[in-house]
Amino acid sequence: MAASAVRGAVALRTSVGRPVAFVRKIPWTAASSELREHFAQFGHVRKCIVPFDKDTGFHRGMGWIQFSSEEELQNALQQENHVIDGVKCLILFFS
């Protein structure tokens, strides 16, 4: 899990200071396009990463969303519940 977290973080390696949200508890049925679709309502999603474990073919339930602006990120953070495929995901500010 740590490895994929690192990989994800590296993918957005200059994420410090960029509007990035960290999402946990993503249901297994959703992949990056579903995540992207959900978060598009808050703004323009520049990058969306849900790393998959190539050993299992499943992702590990977490991902990163990079918005175009801080404001869009705040929009997303302000919404209390993020339900994707009927499952409540946790969203955190990633710093």
Place this chain on the structure above:
Amino acid sequence: MAALLRPARWLLRAGAVPGLPLPLRLLAGGPGRPRVALCLPAACPGPAAGGLLSQARLYAIAAEKKNYLQEEPTSSHRRNASQFDWALMRLDNSVRRTGRIPKTLLQKVFDNTCHSGSPGGNQALLLLRSCGSLLPELKLSERTEFAHRIWDKLQKLGTVYDVSHYNALLKVYLQNEYKFSPTDFLAKMEEANIQPNRVTYQRLIAAYCNVGDIEGASKILGFMKTKDLPVTEAVFSALVTGHARAGDMENAENILTVMKEAGIEPGPDTYLALLNAYAEKGDIDHVKQTLEKVEKSDLYLMDRDLFQIIFSFSKAGYPQYVSEILEKITYERRYIPDAMNLILLLVTEKLEDTALQILLACPISREDGLNDFGSFFLRHCVTMDTPVEKLKHYCKKLKDAQMHTSALQFTLQCALLANKPDLAKALMNALKEEGFPVRTHYFWPLLVGYQKEKNVQGVIEILKGMHEMGVNPDQETYVNYVFPCFDSVKSVRAVLQENGCLPESNVFSQAELKSEAVNGNLDYILSFLESNTLPFSFTSLRGSLILGFRRSMNINLWSKITELLYKDGRYCQEPLGPTEAVGYFLYNLIDSMSDSEVQAKEEHLRQYFHQLKEMNVKIPENIYRGIRNLLDNYHVPELIKTMQLTISDLESTLEKLKAENQPVGDVLKQLILMLCSEENMQKALELKAKYESDMAVGGYAALINLCCRHDNAEDALNLKQEFDRLDSSAVLDTNKYVGLVKVLGKHGKLQDAINILKEMKEKDVLIKDATVLSFFHILNGAALRGETETVQQLHEAIVTLGLAKPSTTISSPLVTLYLEKDDLPTALEVAIDCHKKYKILPRIHDVLCKLIEKGETDLIQKAMDFVSQEQGEMTMLYDLFFAFLQTGNYKEAKKIIETPGIRARPTRLQWFCDRCISSNQVETLEKLVELTQKLFECDRDQLYYNLLKIYKINGDWQRADAVWNKMQEENIIPRGKTLRLLAEILRNSNQEVPFDVPELWDEDEKHSLDSSPLPEESNLQKDLLNACQWKKNKDAYNIFLKAQNRNVVFNGETYNSLIKLLLTKDNFTQAMQVKDFAETHIKGFTLNDAASSLLIITQVRRDYLKEALTTLKTALDLEQIPSRIAVTRLIQACALKGDLESIQAIQKMVNGLEDSIGLSNMVFINNIALAQIKNNNIDVAIENIENMLTSGNQTMEPQYFGLAYLFRKVIEEQLEPAVEKISIMAERLANQFAVYKPVTDLFLQLVDSGKVDDARALLQRCGAIAEQTPIFLVFCIRSSRRRGKAPALKSLLELIPELTEKEEAYTSIMKSYVLDNDVVSAKALYENLTAKNMKLNDLFLKRYAVFLKNAGESVPFTEPPESFEFYAKQLKESRENPL
């Protein structure tokens, strides 16, 4: 020798039995609990305690072992206990939460138990107990297999089974309906010499009854009667089942009457047995009647019992009656785990429909719709291969009942996890039918499954399946999950084509391309791009192409591909043009590389850029600038030059535009910027002259800056004037202004420079810290060049205009001017002048250093007078101190810092430390730390921290290690950061860290450096307590004196703290002074427990025994509890004086408090004997001891009867007659009374005092000593903690060679050898161990390896790579808390 010793061992064992500690004796004799054990699958009663005889024997052995170890509980004892707690907690939690134990959990606990070495009996019981109905997910036969596996493995590991284990195994057999022969089972017990007890017989009866064998059951029943064992309800319940299963319901029912006749009322268990019997026959009427009967009686059946009836009905093939029983269930919350357990059991038994029925009946809160219930059921159905049609139906039911929101998806996930492709496909189809999306990544786990087996056909099937379902594999599917199954990407295309599943779209080609790119196969990429006919987006390829470029170093291919992408119309069409697309590509390529990579590939990149230039590939200016910045950051300036390709292009464009009379502003600016970045001032100025009328502000700004960089004051000034004429309100950026000031100042155009400064002020240019620093550099540069006028005027302007506030930094060039000229009087004069004007004293330290070097005493005097007058004496002293330190006049420095009344100034000290560190003056800093040792209020830790910092820079671990010792010497408590830094230095040099490295702890760092310099009166108490906390006894005492002078009285606690500190530091007189003051100033002041104890210790140390005795009496009268060590020291001191009366007085005083103090009776026994011996009453002493050990009413178990202290003192004091008589006594106790502890202690003390011959003689006379392993182990472990014990342990090993086989012994002994630097013995021990093929743990090997390395020897094996802490932790965890 072993053969000789055998009788002694037997004797010992016989002697040990009466010495059972009380709790164990109770356990051993405890009769079976009267409660009847239930025989229900779902119930799991605690293990029944067993019969008297056999258990007593087993516990006796256990107790024998324990008694010794309890003297000093070794880690293995605790380890087992905590291992048990952990296992129990895990299993118990699982049962409580879910009603069951997952197989994986049990396996894990089992593995860990095995790993822990020798699992205790309780652990074995716990594991065995879990193998029955608590594993509903396992088939009955698998559960029993599991139990057998545990049984055999633990036996092999040395677990001793008693009757409780056999009974637990029987229970598991019953719960699992395991068919076995009860007679064989009994035979097995007999073979193991285990007596069956009542519970055993009861369960054997149940076993017979379960198969309807009444005859067998009767045989055992008869046997029980002959043994006069009571027949309990459990037996009757079993008989009900037995008769029923034999087909005789009438007799089954009759049992209830028989019971009543025997005086036993049928309880719920009996009725449940009867109910189950009816249920197995499908007799719902009788079940209902019986239930009604029970209801009317005062008996009560729990949900759990009703679940049992449901199970009986279902298993016997009467599921139609389940609903009638379900109606009677109350569904109390606490039975939910039981319900789950039953549901899983039913699924295991392939009775899924009934399972669902029960699941749906469960009252689950369905309010928020987000908490799904029933996942466990679905998962288990998948595991048990429930047909897909059923599963789909169940999902629908669960959804309709609003129990589960995504039942189908969850089931699909289970199928994927269990790698069941057919089921998964069917479920995906179902999803599709229900209108849910089926997504590409749903297929990935299946592909992974086939990929692992390299099953190409399987992969093809999945791809076909995807196609059928209308799901198109995307690039990721191919690249990550399909291609790895094949040997090469090329072969994939062929195989897919063959099987007709090559998609028509270009996704596959892109995937191929991506895959090849990632592999660095650029040939393929090029040929593909050349032959490709499909429209293709370059951006989609960018990421993989970058990876490909970085993996292949074929620059020609790099260039060709780039050129193709740039020039070929098929690529980079939309939305970016080729310049931008390729520009971004280049930017991303460089950006993706690390600086070291760029540096390593600099030559390649140079060629690449060169070739691109040749090919006339152009990129936009802004992207070029971005790339240039990147390269700048990577420190490859040479590459930047290669990048610039287009100056001549721009020139021709410019001319062309001009000729066509078109606006040239943009191109001109671009060209000027480019010339500026090429530092081509000549050409840039010519260009400006040529196109003067087209020039804009931006171009001028760049040109001005360029001229400043080229030190061209003339043109810079001219340009600036033209710039102003063009737009007088235009503002340059700060750096350009600063550049102008610099160059104008340098060329003596002072007025112009000052004008620029004025303009900066007028136009309100942003002044940053960096700007001020630039001003300093301008002034400093001028000062170093000796330009007095420039420095003074510019400084004046800057400060008066307010562009920078006067500070020691900005004004220091004024002094530097004269320091450089060695004009010390003027330098001092200027510094003093600065102070008069700005209240700052720049470079006074350097001025002083120079004055000292030159021996200008008069000027020094002048400087000092001024400083002390203006800034105070203290500042002057510090200035002088630092100057002496800096110039190496340590003696003078010492005199200064020892001036009475001087105190620590943290900020100044830190300033000097930083200075030393930045100029790496190790010796100066060392001297500073050394000389400030006694400085009042000096934060020693902080100073040592600085010292460590400089050692770290120099990688000097030896000196860092010395700091660690010095700090201990000074009794400094290091902060966390200091310890961490020290640990870091040691680790960096591969040294062992001799302490626990504290975790990062914020608060630790917050301890402020600058505590208020002058403690306010009100703060005195706080300061005093602070000083106490930091163990600064002198400071603390001084504060006390100060307060005393000012008539400030603190509270009692404060005085107690101070007294404690003073006593710890052995400042007895001062402590007494404080005590007197407190007693005379605070009414009812008394010392607290801790202070009293310390006082006793100090008094004993000073041989004031009478006073110490009084202190003890006072403390006890105040109902205080003195520390064990204080009382012990006092007793010991009295004993050595032969003062028997005092010892007996103390014994009376502390009577009843021994436990609170933690005082062992042995302290008195040892010391009374010692006192008697000192008084020449040897015989009395010996008689007393012998009486205590042999009389009927022993006060002390022989195993605790440690006389080591007495023996040691007698040997140390060379009381020969006493030694002789004691030896005789010890041997007599051993030979006649089988009490071996004293003789072993004596033996060890002889060894420890180096009297090896005496020890050997004793061993020969009394061979049983060699058998006292536990005592030896305690001795080894204790000895290994102190230095200088290696010889003793070595002798012990020679005398008792079999000790090497004990892990505790050999690890301790190795530790001791290492501690004492005994390489030869360490090597011998290691060889001895390896010769015996002992499995040595990593910590041992690490210790040995590091030891050998430090001794300059080669290590005969691979040194474990991690640190000591790592292995110590690992070992500790593997013993105590394995996970």
